[in-house]
Amino acid sequence: MTYDYDVIAIGxxxxxxxxxxxxxxxxxxxxxxxxxxxxGTCVNIGCVPKKxxxxxxxxxxxxxxxxxxxxxxxxxxxxxxKLVKNREQYISNIxxxxxxxxxxxxxxxxxxxxSLIDAHTVSVDGKHYTAETIVxxxxxxxxxxxxxxxxxxxxxxxxxxxxxxxxxxxxxIGSGYIAVELAGVLQAxxxxxxxxxxxDLVLRGFDDMIRETLTDAMIESxxxxxxxxxxxxxxxxxxxxxxxxxxxxxxLEGYDQVIWAVGRETLTEPLALEKVGxxxxxxxxxxxxxxxxxxxxxxxxxxxxxxQPQLTPVxxxxxxxxxxxxxxxxPDLKLDxxxxxxxxxxxxxxxxxxxxxxxxxxxxxxxxxxxxxxxxTPMRYAFTEHQIKTALKLVxxxxxxxxxxxxxxxxxxxxxLQGFAVAVQMGATKADFDATIAIHPSAxxxxxxxxPMKYK
Numbered sequence: 001m002t003y004d005y006d007v008i009a010i011g012x013x014x015x016x017x018x019x020x021x022x023x024x025x026x027x028x029x030x031x032x033x034x035x036x037x038x039x040g041t042c043v044n045i046g047c048v049p050k051k052x053x054x055x056x057x058x059x060x061x062x063x064x065x066x067x068x069x070x071x072x073x074x075x076x077x078x079x080x081x082k083l084v085k086n087r088e089q090y091i092s093n094i095x096x097x098x099x100x101x102x103x104x105x106x107x108x109x110x111x112x113x114x115s116l117i118d119a120h121t122v123s124v125d126g127k128h129y130t131a132e133t134i135v136x137x138x139x140x141x142x143x144x145x146x147x148x149x150x151x152x153x154x155x156x157x158x159x160x161x162x163x164x165x166x167x168x169x170x171x172x173i174g175s176g177y178i179a180v181e182l183a184g185v186l187q188a189x190x191x192x193x194x195x196x197x198x199x200d201l202v203l204r205g206f207d208d209m210i211r212e213t214l215t216d217a218m219i220e221s222x223x224x225x226x227x228x229x230x231x232x233x234x235x236x237x238x239x240x241x242x243x244x245x246x247x248x249x250x251x252l253e254g255y256d257q258v259i260w261a262v263g264r265e266t267l268t269e270p271l272a273l274e275k276v277g278x279x280x281x282x283x284x285x286x287x288x289x290x291x292x293x294x295x296x297x298x299x300x301x302x303x304x305x306x307x308q309p310q311l312t313p314v315x316x317x318x319x320x321x322x323x324x325x326x327x328x329x330x331p332d333l334k335l336d337x338x339x340x341x342x343x344x345x346x347x348x349x350x351x352x353x354x355x356x357x358x359x360x361x362x363x364x365x366x367x368x369x370x371x372x373x374x375x376x377t378p379m380r381y382a383f384t385e386h387q388i389k390t391a392l393k394l395v396x397x398x399x400x401x402x403x404x405x406x407x408x409x410x411x412x413x414x415x416x417l418q419g420f421a422v423a424v425q426m427g428a429t430k431a432d433f434d435a436t437i438a439i440h441p442s443a444x445x446x447x448x449x450x451x452p453m454k455y456k
């Protein structure tokens with residue numbers, strides 16, 4: 001049978017673009033379906049604009065601490081709108097480049113919402129296109145809890161990136177990576193920020209050292225941390241500000257904005273999966289095998305929709321590997337997700353790869369795990385008014401002390417982790433770390449000099 005395309009990807013985010021890009025390099029006729037902008041969440045309302053705001057916040061922190069380094073200066077103000085304008089121009093440059101890049105690759109961009117008609121047919125706003133292979137890569141969207149009365153009065157991360165004026169007072173609801181990133185940016189740029197969590201520490205599931213150190217640092221920065229706050233209702237007061245009410249009757253008042261950061265859901269609803277016999281599991285994900293194949297032989301799924309780590313590099317590699325298997329005679333190529341490095345652009349940033357201490361002890365047994373830690377005030381904050389700690393941890397297992405986890409919170413964590421991730425991926429031991437000559441003075445040197453901090 002003759003098809004319009006060899007492969008159609010539904011979703012022009014990191015995963016969808018990567019699979020058609022690589023397939024096109026092997027001479028395949030490709031199309032990508034996108035209802036919004038090329039680049040998906042990461043480029044437009046995720047990683048890229050977040051990082052721009054994070055850099056702005058770091059500059060604000062440097063200005064805050066400049067007097068302690070002997071600088072006499074006056075900050076006359078901060079123009080949020082100018083930062084946003086420059087950020088959006090930067091993003092526009094990227095999406096414009098994508099447009100040209102897809103044309104250069106002879107990849108057709110089908111604008112509109114894509115849905116499945118049958119195993120080889122995709123409808124894009126009513127027009128049908130056929131393909132030998134279909135790749136589902138729609139990404140996701142942020143959640144607003146349905147059970148909260150007045151929940152729609154709050155915005156999500158999407159709404160945060162739409163703000164053209166800086167709010168004076170904000171409540172961020174959540175304790176995951178999006179919550180801590182947005183709260184850190186807002187506070188550093190001068191917004192009075194509260195972080196409302198259902199539990200206690202931030203970043204549930206991460207290593208306890210990271211959770212404790214980052215929570216303390218956020219409080220030190222001036223963020224108001226509200227513990228065990230289960231939101232029941234949002235309502236607008238007579239003066240136009242927002243009030244957040246908890247299930248136990250607490251009221252927090254006077255917010256210009258309330259930001260929901262309580263998770264994301266996959267964008268599977270428009271896909272009409274049922275028409276090809278597919279469905280999502282109890283967590284909202286499309287189940288795939290180790291080669292990203294769904295229950296339908298010629299339909300694959302990659303990225304956030306699979307429940308794998310919701311990280312741009314994971315989606316990119318999944319897309320490229322899929323094209324390699326299909327079109328470059330590498331049928332056994334598959335993702336290795338046993339140790340995925342990730343960074344949270346909080347203030348200070350967090351870098352982590354591998355197992356948290358509690359997970360390692362559960363998996364290998366308490367007595368088979370050795371842990372090394374170092375907590376200190378880095379030189380950057382040695383004599384500043386704000387004292388922000390750096391904390392590092394190595395988690396090792398077995399007699400040879402294989403490193404199965406590296407956890408860092410502190411300035412520079414985002415940049416130093418990549419190299420140590422290579423070491424973990426290669427199976428390095430504590431002895432390999434110890435054999436590495438340290439770079440002094442740096443925070444990273446602690447990861448190769450932590451012999452005295454051993455404990456069981």
